[in-house]
Amino acid sequence: MVNPNGANFKIMKVTLKKSTEVVYEKRTSQIIVDIDGQEYIIRNSEDDNGCEYFIFNENFEKAWTAPHELEDGELKDVLQKLAETCYDDFIFSERKVGKEVDLEELNDY
Numbered sequence: 306m307v308n309p310n311g312a313n314f315k316i317m318k319v320t321l322k323k324s325t326e327v328v329y330e331k332r333t334s335q336i337i338v339d340i341d342g343q344e345y346i347i348r349n350s351e352d353d354n355g356c357e358y359f360i361f362n363e364n365f366e367k368a369w370t371a372p373h374e375l376e377d378g379e380l381k382d383v384l385q386k387l388a389e390t391c392y393d394d395f396i397f398s399e400r401k402v403g404k405e406v407d408l409e410e411l412n413d414y
Contacts, residue, residue, distance in 0.1 A: 329353055334392035338406065345384065349391045358388035386411045 331352040338345050346361040359369045367374070372385040390411055391397060397406075 332392070336387065336391040336397050338387060340380065340383065345387075347384065347387050347391050349388055351392070356389075358385070360384050360388060383408065386414070390414050 329352070331350065333348055333350040335346060335348045338347065343362060343364070348359045348361075350357045350359065358372050360372060360375075361369050372381060372388055375381040375384065386408075387406075393414075396410060
């Protein structure tokens with residue numbers, strides 16, 4: 306048997322022992338919010354090793370910033386909670402674009 310690259314394969318008996326499955330996957334979700342006139346891009350990136358959160362704002366000293374690197378305060382707390390939940394396609398569904406985010410709903414998460 307000749308493969309497309311021109312190498313010759315010997316005839317071998319190959320038996321499938323297990324069907325295909327996803328063994329590693331990375332998912333990154335993103336939302337864009339306005340908080341008091343400032344736009345924030347918030348990402349939640351999750352894989353088998355855990356979650357990482359990133360926030361972008363044009364006024365940040367470092368463009369993409371992890372929430373834990375922000376100064377303590379209410380904004381940090383809100384951004385952290387948004388980052389933790391931004392993958393939720395119910396809370397942040399297309400039909401809710403342009404509407405105020407219910408922070409109480411996030412607190413229940």
